Amino acid sequence: MRFDLTDLKLFVHIAESGSITAGAQLAHLALPSASARVRGMEQALDVPLLQRGRRGAEPTEAGRALLHHARAIARQVNDMQADLAEFASGLKGRIRLLCNTSAMTEFLPDALAAFLAAHPQLGIDLEERLSRDIVQAVAEGAADIGIVSDAANAEALQTFAFRDDRLALVMARSHPLARQYRRRSSIRYADALAHDFIGLAGDSAFQQYAAGQASRLGLHMHCKIRLRSFEAVCRMAASGAGVALMPETAARRSADADRLLVLKLSDEWADRKLLICLRDLDALPRHARELVATLRRD
DSSP states (O other): OOOHHHHHHHHHHHHTOOHHHHHHTTTTTHHHHHHHHHHHHHHHSOOOOOOETTTTEEHHHHHHHHHHHHHHHHHHHHHHHHHHHHHHSSSEEEEEEOHHHHHHIHHHHHHHHHHHHOOOOEEEEEEEEOHHHHHHHHOOOOOOEEEEETTTOTTSSSSEEEHHHHHHHEEEEEEESHHHTTTTEEHHHHHHHTSSSSOTTOOOOHHHHHHHHHHHTTTTOEEEEEEESHHHHHHHTTTSSSSSSEEEEHHOTTTTTGEEEEEEEGGGEEEEEEEEEOOOOSOOOOOHHHHHHHHHOO
């Protein structure tokens, strides 16, 4: 049984894209060549690696086992190349870090800026995802470190405390809901969902999370407008355009804080804690362990 790096990288691309055609393009191979390589791997193992259908290709159980090892090998090769690249470009290593929206916007910028300033030869690939997807990616070796909400099931991973992340509802003090709750400090999420919301644009992980919590209550979150940042959401909320769900830290630091009423959510899921998650701290490259130590210390 002989697989080369091209075979393994091709299989990772196919599994992650869900398509042999897309995987071949990502691997810079012609489709017939890619298909032949996959058939060769299946013949060498005498077991199907992909389940092919009209919607694309998904790994079989054997394919998922191969994917796990292929990612591990690719990670080791990348680590080797990064270490050797130090002699040519000065870059010593690269860390793959996944995080949810709150960590991305509220807590990581200052911590990562200080870390990178102290480690000029390192690079960080930072990507925002839903907490449950981060846990899966870290478990599968697709990321070195993740930062997730404690609501995600990360029992199979090593976890460390990172930050408290309480969620709150924000609205203009002139908003009808604000007038109704001006003498209270908290509110149930369900009691606010009858009003128009201001949300985050695009495929924001936080927006998906907020909509998912509404669905669990059997209700719908109606977003009147979507914006790119919590700062912009605060400005729009201060104008009276609607209600916004966001980290309490983002609301408190807003330039429009004096014009906003910030109500804590009484729902249990809103009192979140963020966790650093990883597969094995001792198995991480030294520079990745140093980042974990910095995040835990901060």
